Amino acid sequence: MKFTSIASMLLIAGMASSVFAADDSFNLKGNVQTQVTKSIADEDNNFSSGWIRANVGGQYKSESLDGLIMLRIFAPEFGNKNVTDATTDENGKVKATKSAQDKILADLYWANYKWNLGEKDKMNLKIGRWKTDWSQSTNFGTYLDKDLTKRGLWMRDYSHNALELGWIHGLSTLNAMVATQDGKANRGYVRVEEDMKFTFPLEVKVGYRGNLIDPIQNTAYITHRTAAYASFNIVPAFRIYGEYTCIYTQDDEIDEKASNYVAPESKYFKPGIYFQPFYLGMDFAPKSGILNTLMSNLMVEWEFIDKRENLYQEMDTYDEWAWTVAYVKKIASSKIQFSVYSENELTDVGLAFRLTTTLK
16 A cells, blocks of 8 residues: 555544544543453363453444444454364264354444434434343343353343334333344344333333244244343442343244254254243442442342253253352452352352453
């Protein structure tokens, strides 16, 4: 590329930055995160997993439009490595294949159009890719979206490629989403969420998600997920919260040998099986004094997932109950998160640590 072209690009970028800065509606966003986990049962490694990554992008805000673009960047040694998939050839032999994945991920990008319909009513149309923060837990929850076999430090967020219509009326926020899982919109789901924040310290959420897009062009089972979440501050420094979900896959006969058959999103979504996971948590967040100096939050959570043997296809290996204790401390623009939690069984102890430093 010629020097004049480079200079022109830098000039245009500088002018655009000046305009945004003048309006004070565009801000650069970024943070650096480090996370490691250690299973006490894992004696072969110093850490069971670990990575260092950067999240960088920009956010635009105005009265009628919001927008965000964020990239997630991993070092070559961390994150999305070459993954090995096991496939079976025509003779029944297992063959390993490798597929490369990018180290820079388009993590979040969305545009949100907003309209004021009156003093108490607002509407918005959101298009792009974003994450849902459903359960606000440290280790469990978000059963409306995620795989039940996955849990761990701050596992609550789940990404959607979607179009969503939102309506805010007084204390209520209703969001209805249509999300796709492929470029032709032949795979996808409908997700509806109602969030009610009352004037007293109570928040209640209810939600539904079902893969209703799948059977339009495919032969597929429909899995219905309904969830309810509640959070209540007994006193300003002490909060109790929890989530309950019911997951059910239809029991109708489906031709799994059909050419357009698509498997359920998770292997454990077996026809006719109900899962009813829930968790309960307590959050202690001192507002002042020596305790506030020592910690920002101390959270204790218990989880129950019935029929756990159906999740992992193994018997007597996983307890139905699980627990976690999480410590959070905010120091200036950094946040430390440390968790001690159970893994396969209540007595299997795992450790997790994350350090997030926000850059502005």
